[in-house]
Amino acid sequence: MELPVREHIVPATVAAARSARAEGRSAYLAGGTDLCGVLADRIHATLPARLVDLQALGELRGIRAEKGGLRIGALVRLSEMAAHPRVAERYPLLAQAARAVASPQIRNAGTVGGNLCQEVRCWYYRAPDNAFPCMRKGGATCNALMGENRYHSIFGAVRMGAPACADGCPARVPIPRYLERLRDGDERAAIEMILEHNPLPAITGRVCPHFCEQACNRGLLDQPVATRAIERRLGDAALSEMKRFYAPPRRTLKKSVAVVGAGPAGLAAAFYLRRAGFGVTVFDDHPEAGGMLRYAIPAYRLPLPVLRRQIEALKGMGIRIECGRRVGDGGLSLAGLRRRFDALFLATGTWRERRLGIEHEDRLGHGLSFLSAIRAGQAPAVGERVLVIGGGSVAVDVAVSARRRGAREVSLACLEARDEMPAFPEDLELAIEEGVRLLPSWGPGTVRIEGGRVTGMELVRCTSVFDEQRRFRPTFDPETRTPVAADQILVAIGQGPDNAYAGKSLLDERGLLRADADSGRTPLGGVFAGGDAVTGVGTVVSAIAAGRRAALAIAAGLANRKAGEAPSPDECECQAIPVSPEAWRPRPRLVMERRPAEQRTLQDEDEATPPAEAVDREARRCANCGCVAVSPSDLAPALIALGARMVTDRRIIPAQEFFAARPRATTALAENELLCHILLPPPLPDSRQRYQKFRLRNSIDFPIVGVASLIQERGGRVREARLAFAAVAPTPIRARGAERFLRGRRLTEEVAEAAASLAVRDAVPLAHNAFKVQVLRALVRRALLDPSGEAERRARAEDRRA
Known part of the structure; x- marks a missing residue:
C-alpha cells in the first residue's frame, strides 16, 4: 500500500524519538497494525508526513520482575506477553486479554503500547478519505449518535468541544446543560x-x-x-x-461604569457589570429604555409588558436608567462621562435610516419610523396599497404591520432572490400567510407620481446582489421592468450609525465605532463599545453577546486582572456527559x-x-450530543483491574487515569509524550482473574463487550472485587457500585444476579445497541459465578470429548 509519508526516522533513544516527533507533522510507529490502516485509508484531513519508528528502542522491550510485580515494555509483542510464563501464571487476566486481541498475525506484530494507544474503532471515524469529519475529529456532529450505533457506548458520551x-x-448559552x-x-x-x-x-x-x-x-x-x-x-x-434571579449584588464596589444606550447590548453589559458589584448608570436619549426592542420590534412579537418587566428586573438590581439623556448635540459629552465614571460602554445602535438615493425619495416613508410610531402608541397613516422596499426582518415587520393596520394590498420588493432574502424564514412564512406579496429580485426604479400623489413604483430586475468576493454590488437588467401600484411606499433597507458624538478617532470609514471584537475595547482608554454601533445592524442575541464580552473585559480591567473567562463546561474537552x-x-x-x-x-x-x-x-428530545465511540483496547480493562501504572517519558499515571476520550486519541498522553513501560503490582493473594470478550468473529474482531474481573475471597466471602469493562463506554470503566456490593458477600446465584444488575443500572442504550446491556449483564454474572473460568473450560473439554 502507498502511504502518504515522506520521511521515516529510526531513533536510537527515547530522547531522540521525542525530539524527532516534535518536528512537524509526525507520528510514532510501534507495531503499525493501527497506524498503517489510518494512513492507508486517509481517515484524517491532515496526515503525518514523518514516521518516528520506535523499533530500535531496546529500552522499551522486555518483561522483567520488579518489586514483586512486573515491568512490561511498551514494545513487547502481544503474542510474547500472552505466552510469557510469569504473566500467564501470576496475571492470567492480562494473558487472556492479550490472546483475545484480533488474530495471531496481529498479535505477532502488534505491541502492548500500540494496543493501548490505538485510535477509536467507530466506523464513521474510520471511514476512508475522512468521509465523516465527526466530533472526535473536531467537527460538530457525532454521526453514530443519530445513525448506526450498534457497537457504541451504552454509558453516555464524552463532550469533545462546544456542541x-x-x-x-x-451568546454561547450552554443549551445542552x-x-x-x-x-x-x-x-x-x-x-x-x-x-x-x-x-x-x-x-x-x-x-x-x-x-x-x-x-x-x-x-x-x-x-x-x-x-x-x-x-x-x-x-x-x-x-x-x-x-431571586435579578437580585442586587451582595457588595457594591466603589468604582462605577456608564453605559450609553439602553438597547440589548447596553442592558446586557449593565446586568453583568452590576452582578460584578459595580455601580452602573445607563443613559438613553429615548423616552423609555429598550432601544430597538422598544421602538422597532412590533408588539405582536415582543409585547410591551414583557419588555417593561425586564427593565424593572434590571432596575431592581440597582441599575440606574436615565432616559431622555442624549450624548452629544448639546447633551452629555463623552469627555464629561469619562471624568465622572471609571469606564464607559457605548452601545448607541444604528438609528439612521438608509436612503435609496432616487428622485422623489422625499415622498417615501421609512419603515423604522413607521414601526416606531406604532410602538409609541400613535396611529400612522397607511395606504390602501402599500409597497415595502427591503428584504430583511425589519422590512417584513413593516409589511405585516401595514397589513394589520388595514392596508388592502401589501407588496414587499427586494434585491435578493427568494432563497437569499436576509429575513428569517418563519418571518417570511408569516408575511405570506397574512397576504403579503413577495417580489424578490426586484430593485427600486422610478417613483410614479400622478396629480402630486404617489401612485406606485416601477421596479427593475436585479440580476445579482453580490460580486464574486461577496461584496454588495447589485447589477440590474434595465430592459426588464415591472410597475407596482401603491399609494404608500415605505423604505426599510437597513439603518446606519449616528456616532458623531464619539469623535473621528473612534470611527472607522463606515462611521461605526472602532472596537476590539473580543473585548469591546476602543482606542480611547477606559472606553468600550459593542452591538450594532460597532458591527452594523445585527441580531438581538449578537448584541447581548457583545455587551457581555465588554462587561467581562471592563470588570477585569477595573479589578486589575487579565481579561478573559474560563471556558464553559460545554466547551471543555473530555467531559463525560x-x-x-x-x-x-x-x-x-x-x-x-x-x-x-x-x-x-x-x-x-x-x-x-x-x-x-x-x-x-x-x-427530552435533546440528545445531549457527545461522542459515543468506545475504547477498543482489550488490554485496557485488564490493566485497570490489576491496578497497573503506566510509565511515560515524563511521569507515572495510574491505569484508570491513563485512558481518556479526546480528539483523535484514547489516552491522556500529551503531545509527543511516549508510553515506555507498564508496572504491574504484586497480584492479590488468593485472587481469581478472568477476561471475557464478546465479539462476532473470534479471530479478528474488536470487543463489542469486554469484562476484566478480579475476585479475592477469604473464608468463602468476597474480600476484594474489581470489575472493569471495555467497549461499553467512551473510556474503560469500573463497576464501582457492584464492587462495593460484593465485598463481604458469598458468591451465590442471587448475589451474582444482583451485582450484574448494579453493573448495568446506569446504562442508557442508544437506538440500536440495547443488546449490549444484556451481554454485559451476562458476562458479569458469569465472571462472578466462575471467577477463574475453570468451570467453563471443563465444560468445553467435555463437549469436545462428547
Whole structure:
C-alpha cells in the first residue's frame, strides 16, 4: 500500500524519538497494525508526513520482575506477553486479554503500547478519505449518535468541544446543560445557567433567530429541538421571580461604569457589570429604555409588558436608567462621562435610516419610523396599497404591520432572490400567510407620481446582489421592468450609525465605532463599545453577546486582572456527559400555539408561552450530543483491574487515569509524550482473574463487550472485587457500585444476579445497541459465578470429548 509519508526516522533513544516527533507533522510507529490502516485509508484531513519508528528502542522491550510485580515494555509483542510464563501464571487476566486481541498475525506484530494507544474503532471515524469529519475529529456532529450505533457506548458520551447548538449561539448559552437540568426537574438551575450568558431570555425567547436550532443535530433525525420556545418559558419564569434571579449584588464596589444606550447590548453589559458589584448608570436619549426592542420590534412579537418587566428586573438590581439623556448635540459629552465614571460602554445602535438615493425619495416613508410610531402608541397613516422596499426582518415587520393596520394590498420588493432574502424564514412564512406579496429580485426604479400623489413604483430586475468576493454590488437588467401600484411606499433597507458624538478617532470609514471584537475595547482608554454601533445592524442575541464580552473585559480591567473567562463546561474537552434516553423515540417537535390569522392584531402577542409540561417533553428530545465511540483496547480493562501504572517519558499515571476520550486519541498522553513501560503490582493473594470478550468473529474482531474481573475471597466471602469493562463506554470503566456490593458477600446465584444488575443500572442504550446491556449483564454474572473460568473450560473439554 502507498502511504502518504515522506520521511521515516529510526531513533536510537527515547530522547531522540521525542525530539524527532516534535518536528512537524509526525507520528510514532510501534507495531503499525493501527497506524498503517489510518494512513492507508486517509481517515484524517491532515496526515503525518514523518514516521518516528520506535523499533530500535531496546529500552522499551522486555518483561522483567520488579518489586514483586512486573515491568512490561511498551514494545513487547502481544503474542510474547500472552505466552510469557510469569504473566500467564501470576496475571492470567492480562494473558487472556492479550490472546483475545484480533488474530495471531496481529498479535505477532502488534505491541502492548500500540494496543493501548490505538485510535477509536467507530466506523464513521474510520471511514476512508475522512468521509465523516465527526466530533472526535473536531467537527460538530457525532454521526453514530443519530445513525448506526450498534457497537457504541451504552454509558453516555464524552463532550469533545462546544456542541453544535451552543457553538451556533452568539451568546454561547450552554443549551445542552440547561436542558439536562430541566430533565432533572431543576428549572431554577436551568434559568441560572442561561443568565450566565444571556440576561434577557424572555426577550430572546421571542425574537431570537435561533441559530442554535439551525445547528441542532436532532435535525438529522427529524426536527431540531425547539430551543427558543423553551428559553421563552424559562425567561418568563425568571421574570416572575425577578427578586431571586435579578437580585442586587451582595457588595457594591466603589468604582462605577456608564453605559450609553439602553438597547440589548447596553442592558446586557449593565446586568453583568452590576452582578460584578459595580455601580452602573445607563443613559438613553429615548423616552423609555429598550432601544430597538422598544421602538422597532412590533408588539405582536415582543409585547410591551414583557419588555417593561425586564427593565424593572434590571432596575431592581440597582441599575440606574436615565432616559431622555442624549450624548452629544448639546447633551452629555463623552469627555464629561469619562471624568465622572471609571469606564464607559457605548452601545448607541444604528438609528439612521438608509436612503435609496432616487428622485422623489422625499415622498417615501421609512419603515423604522413607521414601526416606531406604532410602538409609541400613535396611529400612522397607511395606504390602501402599500409597497415595502427591503428584504430583511425589519422590512417584513413593516409589511405585516401595514397589513394589520388595514392596508388592502401589501407588496414587499427586494434585491435578493427568494432563497437569499436576509429575513428569517418563519418571518417570511408569516408575511405570506397574512397576504403579503413577495417580489424578490426586484430593485427600486422610478417613483410614479400622478396629480402630486404617489401612485406606485416601477421596479427593475436585479440580476445579482453580490460580486464574486461577496461584496454588495447589485447589477440590474434595465430592459426588464415591472410597475407596482401603491399609494404608500415605505423604505426599510437597513439603518446606519449616528456616532458623531464619539469623535473621528473612534470611527472607522463606515462611521461605526472602532472596537476590539473580543473585548469591546476602543482606542480611547477606559472606553468600550459593542452591538450594532460597532458591527452594523445585527441580531438581538449578537448584541447581548457583545455587551457581555465588554462587561467581562471592563470588570477585569477595573479589578486589575487579565481579561478573559474560563471556558464553559460545554466547551471543555473530555467531559463525560449522560445522553437522554428518550431522544431516540419518535416525538413531534413542540409547536407554538399561534392565533388564527383573522384574530391577529398589532397589540396582542401572536404566540402563547408554552406550558411547563410541553417544555419538559421538548427538553427530552435533546440528545445531549457527545461522542459515543468506545475504547477498543482489550488490554485496557485488564490493566485497570490489576491496578497497573503506566510509565511515560515524563511521569507515572495510574491505569484508570491513563485512558481518556479526546480528539483523535484514547489516552491522556500529551503531545509527543511516549508510553515506555507498564508496572504491574504484586497480584492479590488468593485472587481469581478472568477476561471475557464478546465479539462476532473470534479471530479478528474488536470487543463489542469486554469484562476484566478480579475476585479475592477469604473464608468463602468476597474480600476484594474489581470489575472493569471495555467497549461499553467512551473510556474503560469500573463497576464501582457492584464492587462495593460484593465485598463481604458469598458468591451465590442471587448475589451474582444482583451485582450484574448494579453493573448495568446506569446504562442508557442508544437506538440500536440495547443488546449490549444484556451481554454485559451476562458476562458479569458469569465472571462472578466462575471467577477463574475453570468451570467453563471443563465444560468445553467435555463437549469436545462428547
